[in-house]
Amino acid sequence: MTTASLRLALVGAPNTGKTSLFNRLTGSSQKVANYPGVTVERKSGGFVTPEGRSVTVLDLPGTYSLRGRSPDEEITRDIVLGRFDGEEVPDLVLCVADATNLRLTLRLVLELKRVGRPMMLVLNMIDIAKRRGVTIDIDRMSQELGLPIVTSVAVRKGGVDELLKRTDEFLARSHEAAASEWTTPTIADLKAAQREADRIIAAAVTLPAKPDTLTTRIDSVVLHPVWGLVILAVILFVMFQAVFTWAQPAMELLSDSFAALGQLIHGVLPESWGLLQSFLQNGVISGVGSVIVFLPQIIIIFLFILLLEDFGYMARAAFLMDRIMGGAGLHGRAFIPLLSSFACAIPGIMATRVIDNRRDRLTTILIAPLMTCSARIPVYTLIISAFVPSTTVWGFVNLQGLVMFGLYAAGITSALTVSAIAKFLMWRDHAPAPFMLELPDYKVPRLRSIAIGVFTRAKMFLYRAGTTILSMMVLIWFLASFPQAPTGAEGPAINYSFAAMIGHALEPLLRPIGFNWQIAVALIPGMAAREVAVAALGTVYSIEGGKEAADQIGQVLAQKWTLATALSLLVWYIFAPQCASTLAVIRRETGSAKWMVVTFIYMLALAYVASSLTFNLAQALGLH
Template sequence: WRPLSTSELRALQREADRIIADCVSLPARPHTLTAQIDRVVLHPVAGLLILILILFVMFQAVFSWAQPIMELISGGFEALGAFVQANLPEGLLQSFLQNGVISGVGSVLVFLPQIIIIFLFILLLEDLGYMARAAFLMDRIMGGAGLHGRAFIPLLSSFACAIPGIMATRVIDNRRDRLTTILIAPLMTCSARIPVYTLIISAFVPAKDVFGWINLQGLVMFGLYTAGIVSALTVSALVKFFMWRDYEPAPFMLELPDYKLPRLQSVAIGIYIRAKMFLQRAGTTIFSMMVLIWFLASFPRPPIGATEPAIDYSLASIIGHAVEPVLAPLGFNWQIAVALIPGMAAREVAVAALGTVYAIEGGKEAAEQIGLVLASKWSLATALSLLAWFVFAPQCASTLAVIKRETGSWRWMGVTFVYMFVLAYIASLITYNVAVALGAG
């Protein structure tokens, strides 16, 4: 006995189908609700349109539904910052609480409603039984990019977080299929990118409707998610062409469950667990990074008689200006450079770091209105360049650590970091220069 090749396995399945067609009289397809719905959602054209529409509605909801709660949370942190400023004397303690803790951590927590909405859609679709249909629909497209159909679920999980998505690749039997999926999973737009995307989109994209009913900000967010999906499929196709040209994924077989109404208790527990994980990270990783950023942005203290903002004399300014020449071709200033470095721990830290740096530099108004500050200090070309950077950048140490653990090799972790960093730099460079040429600089 020897394992069958992909072509032999497909030929064997075709022969089995022929024998069944000649010898077996299959019962008529039952007229169940599941079968009737599947006639539409599994249609090769209508099914894909429905899938795209579902994703489009999800990203519209991220902005439309979450906005009132976000404004409430933002107002709470602004009031808390004002309370600290009014009741504590000026000094390091006031600066630490207002600019380090409240402006830093608060600038990330304000995006919790949007993250919950993303998880709500994913959990509802899973409980409904639609996810298996989506995997079936995407199999042909993913097969053309050199991916196995089973890769869809891990990649979809990576929309929430790349770490469980990478761990979910264990269901893929073939090592090449599994490794390819691991390499491209970080390109899927995880929830950690939402604070960055939302901050920049809210600051530079007007909150208006196009065609009378489509939210422009949600449309841009949908475009960023689409860019992540397209880039993942493109990288997979390139990996197949240059590394495993002689390899063909095995046929994809999947049992489609019956549709059922989502269990509200199960969905609520799922949302609670994911929100708790986000808050725990905000209370550990993000908080510790904010303490570090505040320290770097506050020390050493400016000399007596200094006329520039205090942050210009700090360690953060020194580090930022040292890194700035490397990032200057992308339109990034030293403040962005400072935010990207601790952002390696978690992408959300970049938002919190920007909040801390600009709050210390600009005072109370900057602490309360970070989006307006960015709009006044950055050009549109810089904002678009930073969005392009975060579509590709490997800014998550935990994800890299999981890649090393799942592949058992430092090599593939290094390959992932290098290729994503190169893609991020090239994408940002092209985006910035095209935007400047079009007059957005």
């Protein structure tokens, strides 16, 4: 081993506080990417020990065993064994175990010990274990396991300081990194390991006589078959109300800031630099700014999801939804991937690896894109703000938030309907797989971990705005600005551009659903990412209408579109497969282009038919 570049692998079962420990060790110095050839998220970071040793830490995917029953578990196993291409052999394996649930997590410790890597055990959440009356003889357990043990509260600095000190002491000694001969454990091996874990627990752990915990008392209400569903509905309703009410001041501030920046550019650059002025004001500022203005809403969505996850509620929500989802042919375990898809369908689809049954996993993958992801929020917000008044109904409910809630509900309903149809057409003879789920203890959400999670996701959103969206807006600006209108031409110059030519060519196909050529132009780059359509509309209408249109895009749409068109576009975005990255992940996760094509075709057909019905019904009702 070298002291210049020590590698530490963080291993543990889900819900052991492994990621919280990773966040505490690395802070904001994290890198998030994918492992080569797969869509499993790779999280790495770095820290310096008290003795000045530089350590690179890798947060491996959570696993209960090294058997490798899923891509996540295979990656964890192969990295620990030194078999994963592109990853160096870890100098030290740091196994994180839940001190409150040692029977579940100690078996993994024994499996890892068989590998033969230098290893330390971290008994995490030791404070919760003590409050419950669980007494652990650390010296006896260390002796039984033959491993150094550190107790920790992952989210508190004191415990981590002790861990760093012990890590320094451990790394100062000479350890061989070569693994022993390892074979995949059989069922008999796992049973033997569980018996050994039980023996060690009996020797080193004293449990309370009557475990009556706060978690048990809360679950008596939260998991109630009726009140539990009511609580879940209220939580989701409050989340969508917050998206509008809490985010509005920050959104207005961002909008005013971009408008002021556009005015500054307009005033600084001379009229003779009109092309550059148009590029900066209409292409960059209007395009990218019209998406970045929705950052507060993205932050609120992720804040709620991370808070619920850290609190321990997500698994309860999956348990509550099992009966409802089972009627639509879905496994209860599909709830967490589908809920993750509210943020983005890509991690939601990747999260389907927790579903062992191939049929259940494939069904979940096919409907995950129907969940209302955060990329739809800019489109929904723009249209709702333009056509739905910001009034209060029933004395306390924001009407715009209520409409947003309805759009989310429509996405969920359509997903369950598609799942039920798929079950009837393809898998009616397959019995549903049994649903088993570990319910973690409730924990007070730790603000530092939440802040890091929100910051990371906000940074990714801004990165997309600065790369994908910016490049698309440069293209849209070029198409909307060239060729320039001939001398003496009548009407807006954009009518003579490449964008107008493309839009007019597509308009006959989209006219039955109420879309004009400007919407057609916006939908094209919107295939790369849904939120790009908002930026494209901002660019197209700002070039057509000048600076005033760039500053007030919502008011421009309210004047140019009918309510029927607005409703049709909202419905289109419930169903349309406008995310190339999602389709690529479906292909990779299913191992076939077939299901990617199936997803694209069925979602596009649903979008067109539903939008056509909406537009024609709205016109029949006089909503012009």
